[in-house]
Amino acid sequence: MTKMKVLLVGATGATGPAAPVVDGDLGNGNTAEGFHALFSNTSGINDTANGSSALLNNTSGQQNTANGVSALLSNTSGNAKPMNVNPRRRFL
Numbered sequence: 001m002t003k004m005k006v007l008l009v010g011a012t013g014a015t016g017p018a019a020p021v022v023d024g025d026l027g028n029g030n031t032a033e034g035f036h037a038l039f040s041n042t043s044g045i046n047d048t049a050n051g052s053s054a055l056l057n058n059t060s061g062q063q064n065t066a067n068g069v070s071a072l073l074s075n076t077s078g079n080a081k082p083m084n085v086n087p088r089r090r091f092l
Contacts, residue, residue, distance in 0.1 A: 037066075040076075 023033055029046035032038040037049035039056050046063045049055035054066040056073050063080040066072035 034069075 023037075024031065026032055026038060026041070028044075030038060030041060030044065030048070032041075032049045032054075034050060034054055035052040036056055037051060037054045038044075038047060038058060039053070040059050041047065041055070043060045044058050044062055044064070047055060047058060047061060048065045049058075049071070050066070051068045051071055053069065053073055054071045055061070055064060055075060056070070057076050058064065058072070060077045061075055061079055064072060064075060064078065065080065066075070072078075
């Protein structure tokens with residue numbers, strides 16, 4: 001057993017502490033895919049982060065979507081605004 005502990009400590013020390021793996025449904029309507037995606041989220045709801053460090057610093061922002069490496073990296077509490085779309089508007 002002592003030999004096993006030494007082996008595990010040696011392996012952990014060589015690579016550093018393991019970063020938490022966050023992927024998939026995080027609850028409260030939040031979804032994250034990628035290394036450190038939505039890493040700092042504390043009270044944000046309905047956020048989607050796809051890509052390494054996407055929405056990394058978001059703590060309380062709501063209804064944000066970030067796609068790509070470091071997308072919305074500095075967003076901390078911003079909330080997405082819904083688009084005002086008029087279904088009757090025609091484009092020429």
